[in-house]
Amino acid sequence: MSNLAKLWFVGLVFLGAGCGERTRVQGEPVTQAPTKFTRWTETGKTEGSFDTAIVRYVDKKGRRVDLMGAVHIGDSTYYDVLQKRFEAYESVLYELVAPKGTRPQRGRKGGGVVSMLQRGLKSALDLDFQLDAIDYSPKNFVHADLSPVEFMKRMEASGDSMLKIMLRAMLVAAQRQKDGKGSKVTMGHILLGLLSKNRAHYFKFLFAQELDEIEAMLAAFGGKKGERSVIIGERNAAAFSVLDEQLHAGKEKLAIFYGAAHLPDMETRLLARGFRRTELEWVTAWDVTVPAKQSGGGGEPPSPKKEAVHR
Numbered sequence: 001m002s003n004l005a006k007l008w009f010v011g012l013v014f015l016g017a018g019c020g021e022r023t024r025v026q027g028e029p030v031t032q033a034p035t036k037f038t039r040w041t042e043t044g045k046t047e048g049s050f051d052t053a054i055v056r057y058v059d060k061k062g063r064r065v066d067l068m069g070a071v072h073i074g075d076s077t078y079y080d081v082l083q084k085r086f087e088a089y090e091s092v093l094y095e096l097v098a099p100k101g102t103r104p105q106r107g108r109k110g111g112g113v114v115s116m117l118q119r120g121l122k123s124a125l126d127l128d129f130q131l132d133a134i135d136y137s138p139k140n141f142v143h144a145d146l147s148p149v150e151f152m153k154r155m156e157a158s159g160d161s162m163l164k165i166m167l168r169a170m171l172v173a174a175q176r177q178k179d180g181k182g183s184k185v186t187m188g189h190i191l192l193g194l195l196s197k198n199r200a201h202y203f204k205f206l207f208a209q210e211l212d213e214i215e216a217m218l219a220a221f222g223g224k225k226g227e228r229s230v231i232i233g234e235r236n237a238a239a240f241s242v243l244d245e246q247l248h249a250g251k252e253k254l255a256i257f258y259g260a261a262h263l264p265d266m267e268t269r270l271l272a273r274g275f276r277r278t279e280l281e282w283v284t285a286w287d288v289t290v291p292a293k294q295s296g297g298g299g300e301p302p303s304p305k306k307e308a309v310h311r
Contacts, residue, residue: 069260079133093144
């Protein structure tokens with residue numbers, strides 16, 4: 001898989017607005033290093049888990065804000081875990097480039113080419129789609145994003161475009177290839193996966209490793225954390241404008257539920273507001289475990305793990 005293809009695959013999962021019976025929530029000690037909001041953990045030849053973080057920040061007044069990293073396609077149980085967690089907050093700020101106050105309707109089709117591609121990808125990998133799985137109707141859900149008109153105006157004002165983003169992605173991809181950090185998932189792996197008896201599982205294994213590349217992708221959008229872009233920075237600014245409104249209204253337990261690629265810049269914004277990081281939990285978004293009834297008998301394609309995983 002080329003680095004450019006990888007960057008767009010990661011973007012499709014994190015930025016676009018059947019299995020997994022073992023979704024887990026795990027705590028982890030908090031350090032002073034910048035937070036990593038996603039991780040891939042390999043547990044077997046073609047097994048592992050791709051996890052997203054829930055990170056808590058508290059200010060001197062005791063108000064807390066949890067950044068909840070989202071992937072737009074994931075295990076159904078992943079979304080079940082998040083839905084249950086949402087109940088504990090006074091406000092859950094969510095992303096959606098749509099007119100102010102829009103609430104996604106569960107299972108509603110449409111949403112353009114990106115949603116169509118995401119739904120196609122979730123079907124191929126035996127996963128679920130965020131807008132089909134999450135119920136946005138609870139009263140504590142608060143829309144916190146740009147409208148389509150605002151988004152387009154800011155793109156025009158910035159002189160940015162999807163074409164320019166793609167060109168920057170190509171430059172990032174070329175540099176990573178030069179630095180020896182290119183993807184080790186080859187067409188050979190993909191062709192072998194097509195012949196696998198556990199096709200969806202094997203492709204989940206291949207692609208899950210590629211998802212752990214948020215930092216590389218953000219450079220293509222502008223700024224180290226994407227903060228100079230409309231697609232990351234301006235949308236984050238809009239979300240934090242709503243966050244400030246909620247805090248001023250007296251809310252003390254809030255969550256921001258956004259694509260994981262947005263969270264490095266959001267963390268910077270929270271720290272600048274005097275919040276400090278206090279807790280970190282991991283939630284399994286993709287449980288890449290061979291189903292028990294299919295685990296015997298061999299015939300599984302070879303793993304690219306020794307080359308594709310760098311941490």
